[in-house]
Amino acid sequence: LANPDAFNEASKAFAKAVREDPFSGQIMPGLGTAALVALINSAGAFPAKNATQGVFEGWEKISGEKMAEIITQRGGQTTHKGCSGCIVNCSNVFVDEKGSYVTSSLEYETIWATGGMCGIDDLDTIARLDFLCDDIGLDTMNTGVAIAVAMDAGYKEFGDGQAAIQLLEEVAQGTQMGLLLGNGPAAVGKHFDHHRVPVVKNQSIAAYDPRAIQGYGVTYATSPQGADHTAGPVLAENLAAFGGQLDPLKSDGQMNVSRTNQIGVAMMDSLGLCILASTSLGQPEVFGTLLTMVNAKLGTQFGPNELAGLGIKTIHVEREFNRKAGLTNKDDRLPQFFKEEPLPPHNTVFNVQDHELDSTFVILGGVVYNAAL
Ligand code: SF4
Numbered sequence: 447l448a449n450p451d452a453f454n455e456a457s458k459a460f461a462k463a464v465r466e467d468p469f470s471g472q473i474m475p476g477l478g479t480a481a482l483v484a485l486i487n488s489a490g491a492f493p494a495k496n497a498t499q500g501v502f503e504g505w506e507k508i509s510g511e512k513m514a515e516i517i518t519q520r521g522g523q524t525t526h527k528g529c530s531g532c533i534v535n536c537s538n539v540f541v542d543e544k545g546s547y548v549t550s551s552l553e554y555e556t557i558w559a560t561g562g563m564c565g566i567d568d569l570d571t572i573a574r575l576d577f578l579c580d581d582i583g584l585d586t587m588n589t590g591v592a593i594a595v596a597m598d599a600g601y602k603e604f605g606d607g608q609a610a611i612q613l614l615e616e617v618a619q620g621t622q623m624g625l626l627l628g629n630g631p632a633a634v635g636k637h638f639d640h641h642r643v644p645v646v647k648n649q650s651i652a653a654y655d656p657r658a659i660q661g662y663g664v665t666y667a668t669s670p671q672g673a674d675h676t677a678g679p680v681l682a683e684n685l686a687a688f689g690g691q692l693d694p695l696k697s698d699g700q701m702n703v704s705r706t707n708q709i710g711v712a713m714m715d716s717l718g719l720c721i722l723a724s725t726s727l728g729q730p731e732v733f734g735t736l737l738t739m740v741n742a743k744l745g746t747q748f749g750p751n752e753l754a755g756l757g758i759k760t761i762h763v764e765r766e767f768n769r770k771a772g773l774t775n776k777d778d779r780l781p782q783f784f785k786e787e788p789l790p791p792h793n794t795v796f797n798v799q800d801h802e803l804d805s806t807f808v809i810l811g812g813v814v815y816n817a818a819l
Pocket residue numbers: 474526527528529532533534535536537720721722723
């Protein structure tokens with residue numbers, strides 16, 4: 447630490463701001479990320495049954511509120527420290543009817559992928575699927591979506607929880623179908639020659655349908671990491687519940703917020719800060735506290751632009767890696783069905799144009815240039 451006293455003072459102020467923020471200080475420790483089930487479903491943006499619906503009829507049975515109720519009744523933990531040193535504590539411990547451990551943590555994206563996306567509305571089944579993914583060593587999102595694609599292709603019925611569990615166990619057994627599922631949704635879609643495969647760069651989308659929150663489509667398409675929601679979340683700008691000003695069903699302004707937030711997240715990742723602890727950073731004084739922490743630790747004189755520069759540099763390196771691996775702007779696209787199949791209940795398609803996607807990150811002189819700075 448270049449300046450321990452200044453760092454300690456600023457880090458205490460930052461921790462206070464994180465605890466006082468309603469999202470990171472109350473919602474996350476209370477319901478965890480599963481709080482988003484009700485919110486995103488009510489926005490018509492919860493991709494259900496392999497993204498053929500934006501509202502899932504069984505959402506109340508798999509909501510964060512229901513999960514907290516079950517955990518409390520059974521003697522599990524609704525608040526749990528998922529990562530060492532965390533002051534947010536978004537994690538939980540889900541237990542069975544006898545109070546025995548099943549899994550930790552049961553999170554929003556997992557509940558969506560292995561639940562709503564597969565038409566499954568039973569939290570015990572979802573918790574078992576989460577345990578199996580953890581035990582086998584699989585990502586729950588890509589695995590849930592792989593099962594959903596298989597169901598959509600007619601291999602199993604949507605809503606058949608036992609079939610989903612058996613399919614996942616086949617991954618551990620190494621059967622032909624298990625190996626296919628373990629390779630993710632793109633491999634499953636190719637095998638069944640199925641057209642509705644919600645992936646970008648072979649990575650599954652997350653629990654925000656890009657037809658109902660258009661900015662997520664920009665993030666999914668242009669993030670060097672594939673369809674990663676955490677690479678550039680755009681909820682705050684799109685949902686009225688968070689004070690959002692954009693129309694989530696329209697393309698206006700979506701590219702700009704995705705780009706700005708992708709740079710912001712890459713900056714936060716570079717600093718080692720969790721995005722769930724970041725919501726208070728929208729307040730200028732809290733962002734100033736973060737700057738003080740960084741400068742006190744490193745002995746630097748960074749301003750906001752230098753800090754954002756960390757994110758820009760990171761994205762530049764990632765895009766260069768992709769370019770050298772043979773990826774082009776043709777890989778910065780959503781699957782065609784998002785542009786052709788309207789998503790109920792809003793019945794909109796993804797309407798951000800290709801040229802807007804291509805202008806998200808403009809390379810000038812070998813550097814990713816952010817027009818917003
Ligand atoms: S660091 Fe982030 S993901 Fe980990 S427990 Fe804390 S809030 Fe949750």
